[in-house]
Amino acid sequence: MTDVPVAVEIDGLRVVRGERVVLDDLSLRLSAGRVIGLLGPSGCGKSTLLRAIVGVQVVERGTVRVLGLAAGSASLRTRVAYATQAASVYDDLSVEENLRYFAAVLGAPAAEVGRVLAEVDLTDEAERQVMRLSGGQRSRVSLAVALLGAPELLVLDEPTVGLDPVLRTDLWDLFHRLAGEGRTLLVSSHVMDEATRCDELLLMRDGAILAQETPQSLLSRTGARDTEEAFLTLVRDRSLTPA
């Protein structure tokens, strides 16, 4: 192992939402400068884990450290960007008005707006009201907000859902370009075939991490043809899950 800086460090995390224990005694370490995929079925606790990393989730037990600081620390608020699964933008404003506002809140220069619009391929829609956009376009506006400034960690909850394959490829290229600049991207998805686009995978089920490894190692270890099959193999044979 090379000595890569750690972006996220979680120890013994337990989260209870309502009556339900969503995460229990979860520990993991994520290296910086990679595109890390968080994969698992809906309801397995992906979003809760992401919320805990961003620091917006009430945590019952355990520690979450991000870029060396406690998750949710004031100084992390410009260094960690977060896009929720549902597009968190103002429907009644135009695309550009949304980005201008969030840029002002982040203290990012207004020139950033044009850059992120180009990155998510929405330059032509800048003047349009968000409520008039398609679902995929709306989630790209939300993603664009997360690209503002120069966040060191981007936490993206299902950013590629409902996008056409060309655009999805473009976005994954963008994610790798950002990782090449030393930033860390934690991208969740319930679509297993996106796994091969990641540098590293976290497979999650019922609030537990089943595996953390590269896509190649996952396939060779389980002898599966694709990630979906590998996931099934891991679920059936817990002995393959690293202790």
Place this chain on the structure above:
Amino acid sequence: MSVTRTRATTRRVLEQLRRDPRTVALLLVVPMLLLWLLELVFDQQPATFDHIGPALLALFPFVVMFLVTSVTTLRERTSGTLERLLSMPLGRLDLLLGYLVAFGLVAVVQAGLASGLMLGFLGLDVAGPAWLLVVVAVVDAVLGCALRLFVSAFARTEFQAVQFMPAIVLPQFLLCGLLVPRDQMGAVLEAVSWVLPLSYAVDAMQRITVEANVSARTLVDLAVVVAAIALCVVLGAATLRRRTA
């Protein structure tokens, strides 16, 4: 606190309002229509109109601003933008003040129009200065926003948000001294009325109606309402949570 971020928030809220001209029209026109209706109701009793008109000039913008703030803050919560903003370097006070300034500007126009209508077309007769009447009406409309910004922390759903209107506004209306002078209510009710900010606004309005000169009591009343606004904003900021379950 950051002036830039507060200003950006004010601008964003005003942009949202600009996109919704129907709401703006309702905001400005409804209080005027209600006051006009009031004048028609008391057509044969101009003295009564002069007596209660100023108090209702305080009440209607208060209620309307309370409602519009309800809807806006609730939308901020349900759309996920509140959570997003709170994960960013936006101070909680920046957010609330941004809202307050935006709605305050609307309140200036709204209360200005309503006061102009009352003093002009509807012929309201007050002994005190007209400008002070406008000031009290504006401050009172801002109180409506501030009170709503504070209680918005306690509403989780649209149903709850709507229920805050009768729960918070109507008791203040009943106890503000308009229906029965406050010193003629029971001791307990009178005591309660002293802690409700609307009572002070209505008191100020009633003084302006009958006193030709601006009395110290009127200014104290006004100061109490301004203090209530500040208190609501600070408490509202304190109850906003960056982390949620």
